[in-house]
Amino acid sequence: MNYKLIEVNTNLFLLWSFVINRFVLMPLLxxxxxxxxxxxxxxxxxxxxxxTFTAILTGxxxxxxxxxxxxHAEPWxxxxxxxxxxxxxxxxxxFKIWFRxxxxxxxxxx
Numbered sequence: 001m002n003y004k005l006i007e008v009n010t011n012l013f014l015l016w017s018f019v020i021n022r023f024v025l026m027p028l029l030x031x032x033x034x035x036x037x038x039x040x041x042x043x044x045x046x047x048x049x050x051x052t053f054t055a056i057l058t059g060x061x062x063x064x065x066x067x068x069x070x071x072h073a074e075p076w077x078x079x080x081x082x083x084x085x086x087x088x089x090x091x092x093x094x095f096k097i098w099f100r101x102x103x104x105x106x107x108x109x110x
Contacts, residue, residue: 007071014069021064026057033089034096050089057085 008018033053040046058081064070 005073005076009069009071014067018064018069021060021069026060029053029057030089030092034092037093037096050086053089054082054085058082 008015030053033049036049037046040049058078061070061081062078065072
């Protein structure tokens with residue numbers, strides 16, 4: 001069985017663009033989303049932010065596939081990427097809540 005879901009182009013320029021996308025651009029977008037979450041109180045606006053950032057992150061991955069920076073496995077469906085990014089955003093948000101609660105406890109006891 002072949003579990004390889006993504007193949008990265010071996011061209012050096014395309015490889016570096018993949019690395020910058022995955023390790024710089026996408027984490028910065030997620031951190032920006034978490035920062036915006038903190039400044040917004042409305043649940044509705046938070047859902048709009050989630051949908052918008054999920055669309056942006058999915059678009060970046062689709063564009064990378066279209067520009068042949070990476071190649072997804074043949075049975076790849078775009079909704080898999082949407083679900084992946086929604087899960088990553090949700091898990092990151094939960095870690096933010098957990099980290100802040102631990103930090104607040106440390107500040108109160110310290």
